[in-house]
Amino acid sequence: MRFNRSTSVALAGVLSLGLLTACSSSSDDSTTTKPSGTAGADQVTITVAGLEPGAKQDAVDQLNARVAAFETKYPDIKVEPQEYKWLASTFTTQLAGGTLPTVFEIPLTDGKTLIQNGQLADIDAQFKELSYAGDFNKEALAAGTGDDGKVYAIPAKSFYDVTLHYNRDLFTQAGLDPDKPPATWDEIRTDAKAIYDATGVPGYGMMALDNAGGWQLTAAAYSRGGRVQTTDGKTYTATLTDPAVKAQLQWLKDLRWEDNSIYPGADLGWGDINAAFAAGQIAMFTSGSDIYNALVENNGVTADFPYGLAPIPVEGADAGALTGGTFAAVKVDATDAEKEAAVKWIDFWYLSPLLDQTQAVDNATTRAAANQAVGTPVLPIFSRDQYELSLSWVKDQINVPLDHMKPYTDVMFDQPLVGEPSRSTQPTYGLLYPIVQAVLTDKNADIDALLATANTQDQALIDQGKEE
Incomplete structure (x- = not known):
């Protein structure tokens, strides 16, 4: 991708290397984490940022289907989705009032400030359990990394322009x-x-x-x-x-x-x-x-x-x-068990569909069945090759009007x-x-x-x- 000179932003190069450099693993088991446990173990309950307020029922149904699949995979974790939209104006109040979900989303630009303010949980140990932890573009991951070198927020959605x-x-x-x-x-x-x-x-x-x-x-x-x-x-x-x-x-x-x-x-x-x-x-x-x-x-x-x-x-x-882009973070007072469950959810909901063929197909199939968009053009957080590979996995489920998006998709990797x-x-x-x-x-x-x-x-x- 071609980039222009920018003097305005310390993170101006965050997205550059990750879009074209083949930095991610594409093996089908690349998104596995350590087993969470078996049924009968002490159950952990986490709340997660699910959909924007006012989401249609089809979108809610699709999310619930993925929650059910997650809970089947990790029977000792219970997931409770809630409506959530990041607003800087309300974040501090939600934090102080204890109303933030266990897993919530933040914009790329706010990561460093929230880390410096001590408002995000240290999830470095749990992040390192991800088998693909070393595959993120380092510049992108840096936006969620503190001065202590630890990870506090994980790139969780494909970036946009x-x-x-x-x-x-x-x-x-x-x-x-x-x-x-x-x-x-x-x-x-x-x-x-x-x-x-x-x-x-x-x-x-x-x-x-x-x-x-x-x-x-x-x-x-x-x-x-x-x-x-x-x-x-x-x-x-x-x-x-x-x-x-x-x-x-x-x-x-x-x-x-x-x-x-x-x-x-x-x-x-x-x-x-x-x-x-x-x-x-x-x-x-x-x-x-x-x-x-x-x-x-x-x-x-x-x-x-x-x-x-x-x-x-x-x-x-x-x-x-x-x-810009979206990171997933964990509430600062989460217990170790909640942090472990939270990173498993981040892996399952956000990242596995980008890296694992089975998860990609399962996610796309439930989205398509719920009349949700599959295949919306976005900027990848791993590499262009991995992004295009993941689209090939779900080609049969893609339902967005790609022909009418060609003015953008024809140049999306060439835009400064x-x-x-x-x-x-x-x-x-x-x-x-x-x-x-x-x-x-x-x-x-x-x-x-x-x-x-x-x-x-x-x-x-x-x-x-x-x-x-």
């Missing part, structure tokens, strides 16, 4: 070719207006309700070659006034007040924009490349939905698609990638999303002034080491 999601039917109704989606921000603007003029449906939607709005503004700015943070390796500098950030805000403002082609409200968060897109209320939006799974699980999207997937425009020097800002990530997004709201709701919003104020505030947060 921010992409363009679009409604093919709305393109057709506007006289546009859905097999040739827009490749530049100017083309997105032109197509958004054409769709609105022809159908009355907003041609574009923008997350703006919460930190997701700052995340997607950052993604767009990075795709234009900008940065919201730079570093010389020691000092981190807020750069919210970067011309690319201003250019994207002006672009949004133009869509709203000149073209009238963007969803006019500021009330779309991550889940809200998914729901609006699934309901045909917007034609295009940007989000993670893996979002099709959530559209199926939470929004009832089916195989006949006119879904299209394309890369985010990448324009100019240092431009790239913003990337850029990591998220590595200091005060969520606070930075929290300062940016009100500016997105401002340009969508106030025709006279002063972008320069808003960014200047936010930049001063952001630098203070970075200097204070503020991460929440």
Whole structure:
């Protein structure tokens, strides 16, 4: 994979080597762990982050089927799934209140901070029992490793990059070719207006309700070659006034007040924009490349939905698609028995389907039977070869519209990638999303002034080491 130079993120190279380097084992027994015990042994109960809140019954049924299979394999472990969605704003409260599940998910960017704060369990010993523990890309695993060299969080889901999601039917109704989606921000603007003029449906939607709005503004700015943070390796500098950030805000403002082609409200968060897109209320939006799974699980999207997937425009020097990933962690007060059971679940639920043919087929079969997505394109956490091998195992179960995802899959391994800002990530997004709201709701919003104020505030947060 080709990568651009990035001065903004200490973890900018986390994903690079693992995507193409053959670093993982592909033997069928590669995901085995030490036996958990036999029926009659002292039973351990763990709670696990299962699905996003509001998941459809089919998704719940598929998860329950996998839980049953896990409990058959490990009869001394009882698994209780619960709805869970990572939010930096609620994590500390959940931790203090004892309401976190035993196994929960965290974003790549928050791993180091949570480790340094002593908020994740040390699962190094249990991790090392995995037969493929040495097969992870070392740079990726480093994001879940503490300064003491111990593992506190495990790469658990394939990584994503921010992409363009679009409604093919709305393109057709506007006289546009859905097999040739827009490749530049100017083309997105032109197509958004054409769709609105022809159908009355907003041609574009923008997350703006919460930190997701700052995340997607950052993604767009990075795709234009900008940065919201730079570093010389020691000092981190807020750069919210970067011309690319201003250019994207002006672009949004133009869509709203000149073209009238963007969803006019500021009330779309991550889940809200998914729901609006699934309901045909917007034609295009940007989000993670893996979002099709959530559209199926939470929004009832089916195989006949006119879904299209394309890369985010990448324009100019240092431009790239913003990337991220998900790690699985264990609550800090877990007992040794709970930690052992938790890592077995992480192995079974997240990782075995990527490395073991039997587990891959079993997982894909239950997903397909429950009308869940199989084969959604993602960036692999082990290697490209292993990723493609795992897809070959489940080719008969793949049910996603791959033909309509070709604009993305044709280039997914060639896109330059850029990591998220590595200091005060969520606070930075929290300062940016009100500016997105401002340009969508106030025709006279002063972008320069808003960014200047936010930049001063952001630098203070970075200097204070503020991460929440």
